[in-house]
Amino acid sequence: MLYWANINNVKVGPLEPGQLIAYGLTPETFVWRQGWQQWCKAKFVDEFIPWFGPDPRHTARPPMPSSYLPWALIVTILCCMPIGIVAIIYSSKVESRYASGDYIGSCKASEAARTWSIVGAVSGLLYCLFFGSIYLIQFIRLWH
Amino acid sequence: MIPAAIILALAGICIYFYFDPSESALFPKCSFYCLTGLKCPGCGSQRAIHALLHGDLSTAVRFNAMMVVALPVVLLLCVGELVRTRRPELYLKLNSRWVIRAAFIVVTGWWIVRNLIGQ
Structure with a gap:
């Protein structure tokens, strides 16, 4: 036809x-x-x-959402932040949920991993600023 | 994003090459160590990076052995992040269940072990 x-x-x-x-x-x-x-x-x-x-x-499946594992590790190792461990646990959830076919759950874990990595990095940065300001105050005191 | 990361990394390399964190008071001390007197998994990383940048591997291992081992792994994982959408199968291999579990076990294990053996 x-x-x-x-x-x-x-x-x-x-x-x-x-x-x-x-x-x-x-x-x-x-x-x-x-x-x-x-x-x-x-x-x-x-x-x-x-x-x-x-x-x-x-x-075809969409690619796995970002696990943010390198950021979680950088936060844990370089920022001395136990918060990074939480991010690593969420990285692991990104992979396990994606492997079980729960793509939306995997995306949520990915967002959580990113959030905890950022929380760790920001608190590490705040700590550095806090440390820096204490050092500055001591320096000014010694100067006088 | 990537140029910013490169600039930050280069700035960090310069700072940690020219200043020794164990001699200068400018470098922040670990918050976990200050609060608890126990070492965190990252303690000694700044001194280890300084030693690594001067090619002194044995000193770097003495300050933080796990950091020295983890550094190439983290760099590899960063490459994986950059090519995630273009090479999803490579990303899956780099972020496989065993890689993430091993990272978790090594970090938490190192945290406990280094405080027990005083490393």
Whole structure:
């Protein structure tokens, strides 16, 4: 059977379903064939359905959300922050949830790992500023 | 983001190359050590970095052995972060269950062990 298709506002046809797919037909594209009262989406037409097999772009998994493991380790080792351990635990949750197929849970763990890494880094920075100000005060006292 | 990180890293390298944290009072002391008298997993890192930048590996290991071991791992993980979306399969390998668990066990284990053996 030959069909007409409305691909990107250009009417293409009359062609076979396979040829129309080569022209860029998608399941949402409107198609028409002789004798039909009106245009119909290709996904509802039996002859087109076998052509819409599982699309590798839709079935492929998104990449694993960032585990923030290097940041968690940097915070733990360089900022002397036990908070970094919490971030490492969340990094581990990013991986385990992603592996079990819980992508949204993995994203949440990723956000938590980032938050705890930032909390650790900021508290490390504040501590450095605190240490620096104490040193400065002592320095000024000695000066007088 | 990346240029800022490079500038920060270069600034850090210069500071830790020219100043010795064990001689200068300017470098912050570990908060955990000041509060508890116990060493945290990162204690000695500043002195170890100074030693490493002067090519003195044995001194660096003496100040913080775990930091010396962890440094190349952290750099590798940073590379993984940079290519996460382009090389998802490499990212999965770098952030596999065993890598993260090993990191957790090494950090917490080092925390306990170094206080027991006085390292």
